[in-house]
Amino acid sequence: MKSEIVIIGAGGHAKVCIELLKAQGDLVAFCIGSADSSDTCLGVPVLKSDEHLTTLRREGYSKVFVAIGSNALRNRLAKTATDLGYELVNAFSPSAVISPSAKIGKGVAIMAGAVVNAEATIDDLCIINTGATVDHDCQIGRAAHIAPQSALAGNVHIGKESFVGIGTKIIPSICVGECVMIGAGSVVISNVDSKTTVVGVPAKAINII
Numbered sequence: 001m002k003s004e005i006v007i008i009g010a011g012g013h014a015k016v017c018i019e020l021l022k023a024q025g026d027l028v029a030f031c032i033g034s035a036d037s038s039d040t041c042l043g044v045p046v047l048k049s050d051e052h053l054t055t056l057r058r059e060g061y062s063k064v065f066v067a068i069g070s071n072a073l074r075n076r077l078a079k080t081a082t083d084l085g086y087e088l089v090n091a092f093s094p095s096a097v098i099s100p101s102a103k104i105g106k107g108v109a110i111m112a113g114a115v116v117n118a119e120a121t122i123d124d125l126c127i128i129n130t131g132a133t134v135d136h137d138c139q140i141g142r143a144a145h146i147a148p149q150s151a152l153a154g155n156v157h158i159g160k161e162s163f164v165g166i167g168t169k170i171i172p173s174i175c176v177g178e179c180v181m182i183g184a185g186s187v188v189i190s191n192v193d194s195k196t197t198v199v200g201v202p203a204k205a206i207n208i209i
């Protein structure tokens with residue numbers, strides 16, 4: 001079995017994740033991109049079809065990191081990979097601060113300067129992006145994305161595949177549903193229903209997805 005990691009994705013988010021994995025001491029073998037991807041991604045060769053996931057598995061690769069920004073697509077491709085027998089690995093920046101009492105799932109990216117505080121739970125496939133803070137007892141659902149410089153106060157719940165836009169603030173004990181989009185710079189002071197887009201200060205719904 002090969003120990004090198006296969007990255008699904010070959011765009012900007014993949015570049016950041018490759019650097020996180022290398023900083024952890026992992027080796028990255030290939031990125032899997034699409035027909036219009038560049039030939040390399042941060043020096044890593046790009047294979048231009050999802051079919052390579054199957055071929056590489058047969059060749060003995062068993063570790064994968066899904067570096068796709070879209071929450072729904074990241075979740076779907078992770079299922080494809082795990083169904084093929086791949087294991088999802090984590091990518092944590094050495095300059096992230098992660099509480100020893102936090103529970104972190106698989107396939108999670110935690111970027112530079114992010115803070116995850118006591119007894120927070122980060123489910124599989126989440127992105128805790130650059131400089132984001134997730135305070136005590138927060139629960140972040142599967143394949144959610146907390147964008148850079150967002151701040152979640154204590155005991156905030158974020159549903160699966162929800163996106164918290166860059167620079168958002170969320171006050172304590174707020175519940176955000178599933179597949180929610182929170183616009184950049186929002187301040188969330190009340191609960192948000194699933195499949196809603198909210199923006200502004202305070203955040204208000206602008207449409208239903």
Ligand SMILES: CC(C)(COP(=O)(O)OP(=O)(O)OC[C@H]1O[C@@H](n2cnc3c(N)ncnc32)[C@H](O)[C@@H]1OP(=O)(O)O)[C@@H](O)C(=O)NCCC(=O)NCCS
Nearest residue numbers: 129147148164165166181182183184185186197199200206
């Ligand atoms: C919320 C968001 C997804 C909406 O995008 P969209 O569906 O294309 O919406 P539009 O740009 O058509 O805007 C719709 C309305 O909401 C307003 N709006 C959009 N984003 C807003 C925001 N962040 N704050 C306040 N108002 C916002 C627009 O001004 C517009 O208002 P109007 O109808 O009065 O003109 C997007 O604006 C956004 O904030 N994305 C966050 C991106 C991000 O954080 N990326 C980080 C990647 S790591």
